[in-house]
Amino acid sequence: MIGKQYIFKSRLVSGDIIFKYDLNGSLREVLFPERISLSHYIWIGKYLPYNESIIIKMKKSKASFFSIEEIPADLSFSRFWTDYKYKIGKKKMAENIWNRMSLSDRVKALSYIPKYLDHIKRTGHNQAYPTTYLNQRYFDT
Numbered sequence: 001m002i003g004k005q006y007i008f009k010s011r012l013v014s015g016d017i018i019f020k021y022d023l024n025g026s027l028r029e030v031l032f033p034e035r036i037s038l039s040h041y042i043w044i045g046k047y048l049p050y051n052e053s054i055i056i057k058m059k060k061s062k063a064s065f066f067s068i069e070e071i072p073a074d075l076s077f078s079r080f081w082t083d084y085k086y087k088i089g090k091k092k093m094a095e096n097i098w099n100r101m102s103l104s105d106r107v108k109a110l111s112y113i114p115k116y117l118d119h120i121k122r123t124g125h126n127q128a129y130p131t132t133y134l135n136q137r138y139f140d141t
Helices: 038-046 052-060 077-084 091-100 103-123 130-135
Strands: 002-010 017-022 027-031 066-071
Touching: 002 052, 002 103, 017 052, 052 066, 066 103, 077 091, 077 103, 077 130, 091 130, 103 130
Parallel strands: none
Antiparallel strands: 002 017, 002 066, 017 027
């Protein structure tokens, strides 16, 4: 049974590394990008977050060369459409954009929605169409 998943991003590694934990917080699977150098394998082997508590500590650290985000359990377009709460524009076009996005971008897009909606509420600005939010990468701030 899968518990939580985390995505590890670094400017030193091209691609994302995904750590999957079971419900007890033990590491069950690590997914590497297609290309990764031997030195990066060695670094990950040395600092392998074999327990979820370790990756949570790594996530809270102020390291500038990597970031760690929890992957939401549901990365589907229907989750995005529901969470975004603005059903204006072309749904099929937004879905096509979503399907072309990387896993990392989907995580960022979903994670940023609450912050974006809060910003809209505080400033009184109009909410962007879902296609604009995705195409203009509002979540890359």
